[in-house]
Amino acid sequence: MPSDLRDGRIVIVGASLAGLRAAETLREEGFAGSLTVVGDEPRPPYDRPPLSKQVLIGDVPAEATALPMRRDPDAEWRLGVAATGLDLLEKRVMLADGESLSYDRLLIATGTRARPWPNPEEGALQGVFTLRTIDDATGLAEALAAGPRRVLVIGAGFTGSEIASACRERGLDVTVAERGPAPLVGALGGTLSRLATLMHRGHGVDLRCGVTVTALHGDGNGRFTGADLSDGTRVEADVCVVALGAVRNVEWLAESGLAAGRRGVACDAGCQAFNMYGIVINDVFVAGDVSRFPHPLFGYQMLSLEHWGNAVAQAEVAAHNMLNPGPLQRPHLTIPTFWSTQFGLNIKSVGVPTYSDHVVIAQGSLEARRLAMVYGYRGRVTAAVTVDMGKVLDYYRHLIETAAEFPPPPGAADRAIAADIPIPSDVPDPKGLSHEPVVALTGYLPDRRLMVVQPVG
Amino acid sequence: MQIVVDLTRCQGYAQCVFLAPDVFQLHGEEGLLYLPAVPDDQLERVRQAVAACPVQAILMGKGVSAGAE
Structure with a gap:
């Protein structure tokens, strides 16, 4: 391994949002070595959120969604070829065309694919x-x-x-x-x-x-x-x-020895991958939808996120940490945030709504179809969701970041009467749904029964 | 040129809609939809929108030009 972390060979597997932003950040932070980005799709990185919105309405052709670069990452793009295997000992990524790429440091950003119809x-x-x-x-x-x-x-x-x-x-x-x-x-x-x-x-x-x-x-x-x-x-x-819902693209890692499963590839808060024994692998990093990482604000549970903003933020942290020794590395502590536009409403979420036992409507109302709902778990604010009230979301983000008391203290002039009446958050077990939460808690809490003993006969 | 709006950051101030209405549109009260590929005759307007965005959520740049091998 080169002693200078700003030199050497870096391979990024995954040529979508996280892969592109990581590549740019590596160059921004002074990486001068060789950079290769591998993508299974034949296209350069593009933006997926418009595909279910502008594109389906007919406003925009799907192929017009290329992601703009912040800067040219001066990378070799290996597009249209999937990674098929990883050898941690030899430090090589095997490709579908029979070639392999050696690396000094590797970023795994292979994301997810659509869950197919079972038949x-x-x-x-x-x-x-x-x-x-x-x-x-x-x-x-x-x-x-x-x-x-x-x-x-x-x-x-x-x-x-x-x-x-x-x-x-x-x-x-x-x-x-x-x-x-x-x-x-x-x-x-x-x-x-x-x-x-x-x-x-x-x-x-x-x-x-x-x-x-x-x-x-x-x-x-x-x-x-x-x-x-x-x-x-x-x-x-x-x-x-x-x-x-989505399936994580981890099959290529099945033989690698990494902690890769259907919830994603487990990594630490600095985006470094765990192997199957929970030991950090120094030269392998993970970012974006395929990752699974612990978050201190949510009980150090492992989070799996399918969020645009997380892909960007985690890619930036991973890239920074790939170029810096331990004491200079940064944790990925971003509060999960996402949005959805549907039926003329703009829904935005911050925090982890499924990590909750009660909710209050803190501003606005259901009748007005304009509101801020705050989620709490054991007396502390863990999430907020706004409907057509995006401007107030930062305030609630601050409450989450500071583990503020739930129900939240009066903070707005248009505080709803319902703000003092917590009701159960009523988050069901995803097993009974056709859809999945886009934020999934994949760790374990001692007070949550995850095993059910079914009497036989 | 391509644009992408960080809709996590966007708060619906709609300065972009005012400056480049052929590229940015509000769907409902604050849901922003836009054309990711900026038409050439809209470039100047989009540049103004990028500069005017109060939360600096709009990124304009070239797409990666590498094609398939």
């Missing part, structure tokens, strides 16, 4: 889509532009809800099927999920909750024609979008 034959029917990549979005936008009789969206998480919203905006009939009791309930809990239900129905979505889709049907030519639901009904539709 591959049904999932391959023409007219059945998932939404994660430019190609997915191009195909789906074309299918929506063709004026289908009806669109079936499976899963009412953020992506599913945004897709349904875009369909209604295009005047298309849409049915949303969700296994849980309401849209977004896995991410935002009971109260806001009831608002989400009203928004779906108020915009003419045929929302079916508490049902699963049991089969997708095609005509004789392999074209999707409709689906069976668990309540015995059938939905006739020309397009089906499977929005069942």
Whole structure:
């Protein structure tokens, strides 16, 4: 290993938002060695959030979403070739084309992919889509532009809800099927999920909750024609979008010895990867959706985030730490933040809403469809969600950062009467949902029963 | 040129919508949608929007030009 951390060979696996921002930060912080970025998609880094919004409405072609560079990272881009393996001892990344790349330091930023429909034959029917990549979005936008009789969206998480919203905006009939009791309930809990239900129905979505889709049907030519639901009904539709959440791209690490599993690749607060024994591997770093990291504000539980802002912030910390010795390294302590635009509402979240036992509406009201809801866990503020009230979010971020008392003290002139009435946050077990929270606590709390003993016979 | 708006940071002040309405639009009260690929005739307006954003959430730059091998 070169003694000078600003020289040597760095390989970044993953050429999306986290990979690009890490590459730029490495150069910003003075890395002068060789830099290679590997991406399985043939395209240079692009921005995914517009794919479920501007692109589906028809405002923007999917391929127009390239991410701007902050600076040219002067990297060798190996695009269209997936990494297939990692040898920690030899310090090499194996590639799908048979080549391998040696590194001094490695950043893993392989992100996630859309969870496919569990039945591959049904999932391959023409007219059945998932939404994660430019190609997915191009195909789906074309299918929506063709004026289908009806669109079936499976899963009412953020992506599913945004897709349904875009369909209604295009005047298309849409049915949303969700296994849980309401849209977004896995991410935002009971109260806001009831608002989400009203928004779906108020915009003419045929929302079916508490049902699963049991089969997708095609005509004789392999074209999707409709689906069976668990309540015995059938939905006739020309397009089906499977929005069942994301799968972490960790398969290539299966033999590596890293702590990589379906929740992601575990790393420490400085983005350095753990191996399967929980030992830090000095030269391997992790950032973005594929990572899983401990956060002191949330009981040091491991967090898995699927957030745009986390990909950027964690990539910057990882890149900094790749170039600095231990005492100069920084922790990744960013408070999770995300947004979603759907049915004309802007939903923003800070903190971890699922890490909560109670909520209060601190400003605004459900009736006004404009509010700030604060989430607490054991008497301390852990999250806040705003609907069309983004400007107040920073105040609540400060409360989370300082572990302020819950319910929060009066802080705003338009404080709602409901601010003093905590109600259960009502966050269900994600196992019972078609969608997943985009923030997942993947560690363990001693007071939470994660094992259930089922009596036999 | 390409733009990306850090919508985590965006607070809906809508200065960009005022300065470059053909590129930035509000969807509802504060949901911002925009054209990631800036049309050439909008470049100057978008530059002004980048400078005027109170929370400096707009990044304009070139995309990575490397194609597939």
